[in-house]
Amino acid sequence: MILRVKFNKKNYLKYIGHLDLLRLFQRTFRRAGIPVKYSQGFNPHPKFSIANPLSLGIESEGEYMDIELEDKVDIDDFTQKMNQVLPKDIRILRAIYPKENKSISSELSWALYGVTLEIEEDLSIEDIQERLDNWLARGGIIISRLRKQGKRKVMKEEDIAPLIGGIDVRDKTGSEVTLEVLMRVGEDGNLRPFDFIDALKASDIIKLDKDSVSLIRKALYKEDGDQLYEPI
Amino acid sequence: MIEKKKLDRVLNKVIKPARYIGMEQNSIIKDLDKVKVKFAFCFPDVYDVGMSHLGLHILYNLINQYDDFACERVFTPWIDMEELMRKEGIPLYTLENKEEVRDFDILGFTLQYEMSYTNILNVLDLSGIPLLSRDRSNDDPLVIAGGPCAYNPEPLADFIDVFVLGEGEEVTLELLNKYKEHKERGWDKESFLKDILDIEGIYVPKFYDVHYKEDGTIREMVPLIDEAPKVVKKRRVEDLDSMFAPETMIVPFVETVHDRVVLELFRGCTRGCRFCQAGMLYRPIREKSPSRLMDLARELVDNTGYEDISLSSLSTCDYSQLQLLVSSLMKEHGEDNVGVSLPSLRLDSFSIDILKEIEKVRKSGLTFAPEAGSQRLRNVINKGVDEEDLVKAVSYAFDEGWSKIKLYFMIGLPTETDEDVLGIRDLSYLVKDIFFNAPKEKRRGNFSVTASGSCFVPKAFTPFQWVSQDSIEEFRRKAYLVKDSIKDKKITFNYHDPEVSYVEAVIARGDRRLSRVIKRAWEKGCKYDGWREHFNFQLWQEAFDEEDIDGGFYAQRERNEDELFPWDFIDIGVSKKYLYREYQKSLAGQLTHDCRLACTGCGIRDCSMRGVFN
Numbered sequence: 001m002i003l004r005v006k007f008n009k010k011n012y013l014k015y016i017g018h019l020d021l022l023r024l025f026q027r028t029f030r031r032a033g034i035p036v037k038y039s040q041g042f043n044p045h046p047k048f049s050i051a052n053p054l055s056l057g058i059e060s061e062g063e064y065m066d067i068e069l070e071d072k073v074d075i076d077d078f079t080q081k082m083n084q085v086l087p088k089d090i091r092i093l094r095a096i097y098p099k100e101n102k103s104i105s106s107e108l109s110w111a112l113y114g115v116t117l118e119i120e121e122d123l124s125i126e127d128i129q130e131r132l133d134n135w136l137a138r139g140g141i142i143i144s145r146l147r148k149q150g151k152r153k154v155m156k157e158e159d160i161a162p163l164i165g166g167i168d169v170r171d172k173t174g175s176e177v178t179l180e181v182l183m184r185v186g187e188d189g190n191l192r193p194f195d196f197i198d199a200l201k202a203s204d205i206i207k208l209d210k211d212s213v214s215l216i217r218k219a220l221y222k223e224d225g226d227q228l229y230e231p232i
Numbered sequence: 233m234i235e236k237k238k239l240d241r242v243l244n245k246v247i248k249p250a251r252y253i254g255m256e257q258n259s260i261i262k263d264l265d266k267v268k269v270k271f272a273f274c275f276p277d278v279y280d281v282g283m284s285h286l287g288l289h290i291l292y293n294l295i296n297q298y299d300d301f302a303c304e305r306v307f308t309p310w311i312d313m314e315e316l317m318r319k320e321g322i323p324l325y326t327l328e329n330k331e332e333v334r335d336f337d338i339l340g341f342t343l344q345y346e347m348s349y350t351n352i353l354n355v356l357d358l359s360g361i362p363l364l365s366r367d368r369s370n371d372d373p374l375v376i377a378g379g380p381c382a383y384n385p386e387p388l389a390d391f392i393d394v395f396v397l398g399e400g401e402e403v404t405l406e407l408l409n410k411y412k413e414h415k416e417r418g419w420d421k422e423s424f425l426k427d428i429l430d431i432e433g434i435y436v437p438k439f440y441d442v443h444y445k446e447d448g449t450i451r452e453m454v455p456l457i458d459e460a461p462k463v464v465k466k467r468r469v470e471d472l473d474s475m476f477a478p479e480t481m482i483v484p485f486v487e488t489v490h491d492r493v494v495l496e497l498f499r500g501c502t503r504g505c506r507f508c509q510a511g512m513l514y515r516p517i518r519e520k521s522p523s524r525l526m527d528l529a530r531e532l533v534d535n536t537g538y539e540d541i542s543l544s545s546l547s548t549c550d551y552s553q554l555q556l557l558v559s560s561l562m563k564e565h566g567e568d569n570v571g572v573s574l575p576s577l578r579l580d581s582f583s584i585d586i587l588k589e590i591e592k593v594r595k596s597g598l599t600f601a602p603e604a605g606s607q608r609l610r611n612v613i614n615k616g617v618d619e620e621d622l623v624k625a626v627s628y629a630f631d632e633g634w635s636k637i638k639l640y641f642m643i644g645l646p647t648e649t650d651e652d653v654l655g656i657r658d659l660s661y662l663v664k665d666i667f668f669n670a671p672k673e674k675r676r677g678n679f680s681v682t683a684s685g686s687c688f689v690p691k692a693f694t695p696f697q698w699v700s701q702d703s704i705e706e707f708r709r710k711a712y713l714v715k716d717s718i719k720d721k722k723i724t725f726n727y728h729d730p731e732v733s734y735v736e737a738v739i740a741r742g743d744r745r746l747s748r749v750i751k752r753a754w755e756k757g758c759k760y761d762g763w764r765e766h767f768n769f770q771l772w773q774e775a776f777d778e779e780d781i782d783g784g785f786y787a788q789r790e791r792n793e794d795e796l797f798p799w800d801f802i803d804i805g806v807s808k809k810y811l812y813r814e815y816q817k818s819l820a821g822q823l824t825h826d827c828r829l830a831c832t833g834c835g836i837r838d839c840s841m842r843g844v845f846n
Contacts, residue, residue: 013253015243027536030570211244212241
């Protein structure tokens, strides 16, 4: 029995890493009395998985996990019990019993990030949008990153332009600019938000203060033709 | 309160930022404007280490039970965080309200090991609090300290306003209530300090003067005011069942050293190992009842969601009803995938049987602590085990499927000869022979034995408080003697750095003149001295030289019977006479039996555990 759960992760709790988050949920299940299925063997552990783990230091408005249950539980009851025990900056938002037998990770293909940063020159929203559009249109945004090759890790160059779905300049207050960026996630290509920031910084399209960057994952989407849907 | 934006800039760049955010499950965030006394509890090491300390969870939950008090936590930031905090001008803050430490009424340190002392100065400095007690005004927090190292408080005398000696459950509340009274009628540090002198277990160093003899030893320690007692008695809680015990623990986000429920079975120990300070300090032995422990375990598991209950005590296998407790715990919690674990193991089949019952994971390693390589030396330190015990326990363990054995030893124990040291090698080979002497078809697993030797540090309030520590060169020579004598791939020998143990030994039996050296060492950049990668012996040597203090005087000097020690004004219940008698017996190689068998006359009053064994 799979329960699919949407939750958020806000404020200081963005500093909890993926493994720490797994441990937190494991203990929360126990405290909330959720009948999670355990693996067999010498070291049994609860069966659940979080889709597309968030990088450390990024907030989120919508994360997803699949939990394997021993028995079906009432969804309102589940949400209430979990939220009673969870820290206030992590909330269960929704849950469903999915009809299809497909893992949540395999369904997701895009992530929408909110990016707030300070720029070091005086530009209007329109100026910034134009520069970013040109940057994307030109293509060939090359980053180098370590990639596994057999047992070794090798520095490889990669064009991330195809992994960027679009950039919207949403707001500007003083020197603080807010963008929304659609980035590819999943097996067919995965853009890490900090790689995007590094690429943007390196491009010199806009001069930005890297220490001022803060990120929030606003949504994860599945793709159907040219339409994007939230999975729950 | 620290500005979140400022903190964010820093947290984005450090490793394990979750160390610095608080907000863990079961942490308690009060409205600081509504409490009367704000207490900042500091474990002067990194979060992951400090959060594993049971005493923190006890005092935190105890103090926070009261509406008038708030207890919040402080740890030392790791090197990377400290650097950024200094650069960005962020003062040290508590994890709960992210309030500056210097805005608290009281800053309390727990002293768990001497090598954390430079971190204490770092905490004061990062908080913007003057280091020296005499430089602090009525506007600065009161700085107090307790814990095992407070039994020789003198090396910290210049920095700490008040020491709390003994078990903290009762005295901490008495102190906080007194503070509240004084704060309500107008705070004056001086009159407060005078007013608490009649509380048992309280020591205020500024009200004493120490006079020295020509040879550098202490002539006398004199109270400067009438109210200051000549002898300070340690506090002890009489009945552990009715004593406060936490029913909840903060559950850290990051993985800590002991990430589990800690269930304290008893305090004290009756074995009388002569090197062991805790064995003397925490007498008499007092147990909690199995029913109380079952209740506590239930609450703790419910409130934390932990998957493991660790049975903690100085010698857990000595708990009189261990079998009953373990099977009851397994019965109640086993089905929920909650396990039970033992932190240490006695060298006998009883202990291994219990371990067998609880071990759900793969049978990997077993650890024993013979402490010394030869029988002669084990008698000297009164470690009541012989080779036969080891042979039996190890054979039994191999039969039961274990194949990796760890053995703990100390190097540099009093009267030690090269023959004794080489006993470490002999025991390791013996363990290997036991494994391979079994018929091939009966052997299971991939055998290895790891022996590790730590450098012996003589401690105050032990029968060895009179002895000289080995020199650094001697430690190293002995370690290599063992290492070079082992020529077998299945046997590994590790040893600890003697330099750290030397500095530890100096401070462990130091007097108040050492405050200057500690301060100097910190000024030179010493911190995290307990962490091998950060300990800098060169800087410590410079600090000793510049303050013109000879460390050897403290570490490597055999004392006379009648020498007055810096800690002699403290009454732990065990008499100095008894300790000296034990010292003499040790030199003669005579054993002292477990005192549950019959009283050995250590001086403790109202001791009630006689004759109770498992």
